[in-house]
Amino acid sequence: MENILIVEDDIAFAKMLETFLTKKGYKITHTSSIKNSTQLLNNQRFDLCLLDYRLPDGTALDFLQARRDLKASLPVIIMTAFSDVRTVVKSMKMGAAEYITKPVNPEELMMVLKQISEQEKTPSKTKEKKSKSAQFVQGKSHHAQKLQDFIDLVAPTDISVIIQGESGTGKEYVAMKIHQQSKRAKKPFIPIDCGVLSKELAAGELFGYVKGAFTGALINRTGQFEKASGGTLFLDEIGNLSYDVQIKLLRALQEKTIQPLGSDSLIDVDIRLIVATNDSLTTLVKNGVFREDLYHRLNEFKIEVPPLRDRVEDMELFINHFIDEANKDLQRDVQSLAEEAMQVFREYEWPGNLRELRNTIRRMVLLTQGKIAEADKLPSEMFSHIRIASSAPSGSNLKAIQAETEKEHIIKVLESVQGNKSKAARILNIDRKTLYNKLERYDLT
């Protein structure tokens, strides 16, 4: 990985990055707008792009769209202000490889570059490798238990599964776990990120093609359906597949055969399909972007992966796991987080879920020389984003007052219906799930 494209309109910062990375042996090209960057992408080959989230003529999402249209496959690292993390996690579903928060720490940047360069060396195997070595942390909250029950239930079968959840909640990990617990475990688990596939590329990638099928098809290529035969195919961000490809996918599932582009022959395939989505597929069906017949074919079993903020009880397990992982990768010996940092972690909303937690911990571990990672290693903006601090003096903080009022009201209603949660939810005009989330958040379980 040598050629890096930096797209950044803060010239001083870009210059600093350029100097630093040139010293590290990279060849840097810098531009400060989406328009110029897409022109560059069209004419030159880059190994990686460091992309500012907000640019004068658009956002990272526009760049990612252009990258997809140009069928460029370079990995993209988004550099973002902390306040944009919530939005940036959306770009992960358009295929950004990673994000880092500003101010960018040089060591952190090098760590991410190394990580991505290793993944790129074995592009097709990386995720399979991850499936073999990645440790699945189960958690102990009732959400975690329910999730594991669903996995246990569905894993031994061959039925299709839709995994739904916010970005970074661990949908791919759940898919891997299902595969590992299934009778297909010894066969391949192939994850495909549909978010990065252009319309034209998707059918070829999934079903393969023969030489001459279209301009640029210089050799025969085996599709992922065939490669995954006997095992599990995981289609992440399935909502991004075009209507045409959805038809082909439905046919492949119904007939258990595929037809590579440009070929007359049908190939038998035996795969188990697991798909994931951030968006509700039913909404996509309603909006006419997702085929209803395919939705019904896929919807044999649905698993909802909860956001991290709803499983605070599991946080400590994940924190310890990510500390261990980071210690190994970064040669550190951090044993725990300081209590103040734990407090912030418990109260923060975690819009990027487990991915954000992992990244935050890696950064803290990287910056910690001793055994305890202190709260001053956290991005300072995180403190202003924490939700209702339980210790916040009521009367001084609007969120805390609202929370206290809500909590008191829930207690009152629960008392009036002798603890019957269904009745309470009806009176409160919220669904049962929301009520359970609130009970957990306010420690009323």
Ligand SMILES: Nc1ncnc2c1ncn2[C@@H]1O[C@H](COP(=O)(O)OP(=O)(O)OP(=O)(O)O)[C@@H](O)[C@H]1O
């Ligand atoms: N059960 C788990 N045990 C350990 N680590 C996990 C687990 N689930 C998720 N992670 C961590 O969180 C990261 C994000 O998980 P994953 O890629 O599965 O999320 P996702 O929901 O598929 O994300 P996206 O919506 O962006 O596709 C992983 O790289 C891993 O580090």
